Amino acid sequence: MTTSILLDRMVAHPSDSHTLARYVDTGGYETLKKALNSMKPEEITAEVKASNIRGRGGASFPTGVKWGFLPPDTRPRYLVVNGDESEPGTFKDRMLLERDPHQLVEGIIISAYALDVHHAFVYIRGEYPKPARRLQRAIDEAYEAGYLGGDILGSGFDLDVTVHLGGGAYICGEETALLSSLEGRRGEPRIKPPFPAVEGLYAKPTIVNNVETISNIPWIVANGGAKYAAIGPETSSGTRVMSLSGHVKNPGDYEVVAGLSWKELIYDIGGGIRDDNKLKAWVPGGASAPWFVPDEHLNTPVTIDDIAKNGSMIGSGAVIVMDETTNVVGAAHRLVRFFSHESCGQCTPCREGTTWLERILARILDGYGRPEDIGLLLDVCDNISPGLAWPPAMTTICPLGPSATAPVVSMMKYFRDEVEAMVSPPPSGGDVAGGDRGGEVQFEAGGTSNV
């Protein structure tokens, strides 16, 4: 796993990998010159398509195919780079923005040239002022050096790039919610179709791509799409930055080639489990993804398709590791609480469902669980996403609500006995045990939600 596309510079030059001087010194903006001087826009889109790169934000949609959805004649078009990150467990875009912002800027300029875009936006989550500052400085440097603005490097191509800071809302990582937010509205997802490529920002054709996806573009155009496609398995081409967190010895961002096993990722790269504890479960692709467990999945390959085949998703590439000491109800509660908090409130199954899941899990943690809570939790999940399958059936505009069922269904699938033990009445009929949350609040099912 020695192939590195995105992280070489920041590893080799920790003190100044984010500066224009270092970027240029290590070959930066050469690909832009090549693209503007000797390539037609359609030659660039062909390379991106040939690379088979799939989006790194969560949905793993093929980037070249997405680009191909743009209607040929409508102008203006926009490119919006999704730096909202926010999926619990994910911190890769933060690193790419802080440590190598010019790589992204070059990717933006080349992509914009290929897509005939003259105004690009980078939407960065509000909690990331430092990554936003680093990117803004890189953009300022790029303007000064003539890589941005009018008539870039004498090519006649014009491009402006605007950094837009969010306000603390996970849902804005969903591309249509992001566009609503960028238009100065509440970050509420829109019904698709129309897809953003046809009707996006200001109802104009818009391509929304993740920070990591666009950061790969300079390499793809410099080396050719075929070379990128040759790295790793055919449908998981290239490298990807995986964020390891939780009870792993060496948490961090690691650039890997798909195809290694989970065992290699967690034990060799992640250093194994803290205190040499036993691995209990892990979330393979961000908070929205169904869990994996060692008995069934440790030796399966880390590829987009294999993870999907095994009932989960690679999502944002965030691996959250839980060791044997983990209270699964506590973990599921924390994940569900996130979705409950971040629900935009438009769709009833999500708004009400995530709220009730959170409350039921909270009362189990507080020691007030009832045996029937197990069926109740699954019933609420089934109302949010009928059938409890993966990929989930949708009753909502966006996948946020269905995602909230993943931790609950996973917990029941693999650790039902532990949940049952927590909802059984105490044998003596005495006081309930104090729960993890230490609270005293008891919620009654059937009450009204205040969300």
Next chain:
Amino acid sequence: MISHWSHDSQVKANELLETYPEKRSAVMPLLYIAALEHGHVTEDAMREVAELTGLTAAQVQAVASFYTMYKREPVGKYLVSVCTSISCYLRGADDVLAAIEDEAGILDGETTPDGKISVEHVECSGACGGAPAVSVNWELVEGVEPDKARELIKWLREADPEVVFGDEMQLLFGGQQSFDWGSKETEGAIAPLPAFGPYGTVKEESR
């Protein structure tokens, strides 16, 4: 333009209104500027943003109320945000929050009577590899253990810094990081708002 805003804020607001193809898109950044001018997102602040963007005050309020970072109540000089999402939770974030509440003498969601410190729990801060994470005025500190979290609160009280720098806090109170931060960051936050150039909250300092 809003005449009682600082010259700097007026200039930045004008730039923002020209940056976007449609004025409405400037609502979010303008709300940060208005919060800086008023201390938080007051009703006047929302009316002013409405005036600048051609929206109604209700439309601006609809936006401001959607996002957690627009504080419509006064917040302390230092907004201490403790991440309690899954990765930080697995690494003991609840103990960090409890230590901070205890040291500050307030509960989650409250502000100290002297107006110095506000404490809140937040959803994922994107610092999962450096869990548990805390931020002060959105400048991040990673790998914060409960004892160090207490020291951080004491330090904010005693040193009373006008600008908070992530690197400085990381050195004093942090531990495990999500990744090598590389070189020092030269900008920090002067208000409980994300310190990003256009919003006027950044202070250059040669250190």
